Amino acid sequence: MIHVYARHVTRNLNLRSPQQNPSSEELQVAGEQLKDIPRSLLFLVVFLIPVPGFVGGYTLAAISMEKWSGYKIKLIPSRFRKLLIQEKKS
Numbered sequence: 001m002i003h004v005y006a007r008h009v010t011r012n013l014n015l016r017s018p019q020q021n022p023s024s025e026e027l028q029v030a031g032e033q034l035k036d037i038p039r040s041l042l043f044l045v046v047f048l049i050p051v052p053g054f055v056g057g058y059t060l061a062a063i064s065m066e067k068w069s070g071y072k073i074k075l076i077p078s079r080f081r082k083l084l085i086q087e088k089k090s
Contacts, residue, residue, distance in 0.1 A: 007021060039075060046058045046059075059076075063084060
């Protein structure tokens with residue numbers, strides 16, 4: 001993600017050749033990774049808290065909120081989403 005954004009900034013400053021510019025797909029993936037940082041930090045904090053049942057409760061609440069909102073709210077990092085949620089493709 002950082003490498004893609006660095007290439008994007010140097011492109012805007014005309015410091016690199018046009019062949020090294022990131023594609024729009026690379027920028028979109030980097031943007032999704034950037035959005036995952038706060039989700040991952042929240043998920044990590046929940047796992048580090050030594051309260052029995054809290055991790056399962058948080059995970060269940062997060063899955064329920066995402067399903068209830070029609071997957072407009074995303075609380076679970078995308079890496080764990082594939083394991084925990086079966087999203088309906090519309």
